[in-house]
Amino acid sequence: MDCPVPERRTVEYRDPDAKVFGEIRAAARPVILKGLLADWPAVRAGSESPMALGAHLAGFATGKPVRFIVAPPERGGMFFYGDDLTGTNFEAREAPLTELLHGLLHWMDRADPPAMAAQSLPEPVAVPGFAAANPAPAIVGSAVPRLWIGNAAVVQTHHDMFENLACAVAGRRRFTLFPPSATKDLYVGPFERTLAGPLVSMVPLHAADAERWPRFADAWAEAEVADLEPGDALYIPYMWWHHVQSFDPFALLVNYWWNPEGQRRQPMQALIHAMAEIRDMPSDQRDAWRAMFDAFVFDDAAEPGAHLPQTVRGIQGRMDPQTSAAVLASLAQGMQRQR
Numbered sequence: 507m508d509c510p511v512p513e514r515r516t517v518e519y520r521d522p523d524a525k526v527f528g529e530i531r532a533a534a535r536p537v538i539l540k541g542l543l544a545d546w547p548a549v550r551a552g553s554e555s556p557m558a559l560g561a562h563l564a565g566f567a568t569g570k571p572v573r574f575i576v577a578p579p580e581r582g583g584m585f586f587y588g589d590d591l592t593g594t595n596f597e598a599r600e601a602p603l604t605e606l607l608h609g610l611l612h613w614m615d616r617a618d619p620p621a622m623a624a625q626s627l628p629e630p631v632a633v634p635g636f637a638a639a640n641p642a643p644a645i646v647g648s649a650v651p652r653l654w655i656g657n658a659a660v661v662q663t664h665h666d667m668f669e670n671l672a673c674a675v676a677g678r679r680r681f682t683l684f685p686p687s688a689t690k691d692l693y694v695g696p697f698e699r700t701l702a703g704p705l706v707s708m709v710p711l712h713a714a715d716a717e718r719w720p721r722f723a724d725a726w727a728e729a730e731v732a733d734l735e736p737g738d739a740l741y742i743p744y745m746w747w748h749h750v751q752s753f754d755p756f757a758l759l760v761n762y763w764w765n766p767e768g769q770r771r772q773p774m775q776a777l778i779h780a781m782a783e784i785r786d787m788p789s790d791q792r793d794a795w796r797a798m799f800d801a802f803v804f805d806d807a808a809e810p811g812a813h814l815p816q817t818v819r820g821i822q823g824r825m826d827p828q829t830s831a832a833v834l835a836s837l838a839q840g841m842q843r844q845r
Contacts, residue, residue: 677757
């Protein structure tokens with residue numbers, strides 16, 4: 507599947523120290539960390555052969571079934587919705603990891619294989635011991651590694667509500683990235699029926715019809731591309747949209763998701779609640795609530811309650827995780843009473 511490539515390329519770094527990576531995170535832009543994982547045994551095994559990498563992974567497999575998805579060859583390697591958007595163009599299966607690895611190796615030399623992918627397998631469950639043999643970069647802290655194993659396939663543009671370090675272990679991958687500001691121009695699919703949890707764009711990069719998706723041109727103007735070779739990693743900031751294309755018949759990516767320690771918030775629920783309560787109000791009332799959100803949620807210039815004594819600021823002041831949890835619990839109780 508041929509997809510266009512943005513002109514802008516993601517900036518590359520080599521061996522950034524903690525101070526430099528702090529600056530990278532503060533800038534909230536993607537960066538490629540070249541060769542970050544070059545010393546991993548898994549990367550070395552993958553550079554030797556797919557069979558060697560398969561054996562490396564199989565050595566940690568528990569024998570428990572793992573979930574993976576399969577799309578028929580006529581789908582061109584793209585995992586997406588079915589034609590009427592009520593289902594998907596792929597099916598989910600389960601098998602021990604060793605069987606999945608055997609299947610991928612079996613299809614490697616076939617001209618028209620099905621697209622296969624095990625997505626987001628948590629290391630402690632699927633391959634305990636992999637992380638000890640292939641230690642996490644220091645920048646991800648205590649984040650749990652997750653494995654993405656498959657062949658040449660396309661994962662449609664989506665975003666995650668985490669910071670993300672995506673590590674290419676075997677196989678070449680291309681990430682096409684869009685900032686959160688492009689959301690309105692990406693034609694987001696159904697909230698209620700996603701492909702795997704995160705929201706996805708409905709615009710296929712290989713067929714971005716300008717008549718059907720006219721605003722996508724504005725999103726494309728903000729896009730950038732990150733090409734990863736085995737051993738490279740990509741830092742994806744919070745909520746950045748990314749389209750992922752794998753080019754090789756046997757590929758492994760390990761990623762780490764994290765958010766600030768102790769953060770357990772559910773901003774998507776707040777968005778959905780606002781959509782239900784505010785979006786269909788008359789325009790003058792929506793403007794009034796836009797001003798309220800700007801003043802109490804999105805104003806970075808000042809703390810809204812700074813004019814009040816600390817003892818009575820309440821939710822206008824900065825909230826620690828415990829206070830935030832108490833406020834959310836109170837809201838949940840109030841919504842329950844309204845039913």
